[in-house]
Amino acid sequence: MSDIEARIREVLASEGSAAALSEKLFSPTGLFNALAPTEAARRAIVQSELFRQAQARFRELQQAEAAAFARAVEEAEATFPPGGHRVKLEHIEMK
Numbered sequence: 001m002s003d004i005e006a007r008i009r010e011v012l013a014s015e016g017s018a019a020a021l022s023e024k025l026f027s028p029t030g031l032f033n034a035l036a037p038t039e040a041a042r043r044a045i046v047q048s049e050l051f052r053q054a055q056a057r058f059r060e061l062q063q064a065e066a067a068a069f070a071r072a073v074e075e076a077e078a079t080f081p082p083g084g085h086r087v088k089l090e091h092i093e094m095k
Contacts, residue, residue, distance in 0.1 A: 002035070004031055004034050004035045005035065005050060007031055008025060008031045008032070008035070008050060008054065009050070011024050011025060011031065012025075012053060012054060012057050015061075016061065017061065017065075017094070018058055018061035018062040018065055019091065021054075021057065021058055021061060022058060025054050025058075026054075026058075032045060032051065032054070069089070072087070073087055
């Protein structure tokens with residue numbers, strides 16, 4: 001296993017945010033891009049078990065975040081009278 005593959009597995013095990021996981025793994029500066037710098041290598045990597053695991057983890061985090069957001073919206077709707085309010089979603093840096 002390469003150092004990059006080990007780092008990908010570490011991100012999969014530790015990252016709890018879909019956006020952060022996507023940035024670390026799938027962005028142009030992400031680990032999968034570093035692991036597969038050529039088009040041929042990218043075609044091969046998307047067929048790998050590691051890539052499938054990363055996609056599954058990303059979807060899992062997305063679904064969990066969507067469910068949490070839906071619960072927050074339901075709570076806000078139950079708390080505030082109808083009309084005149086807006087829920088705004090902003091990205092914040094977690095430290």
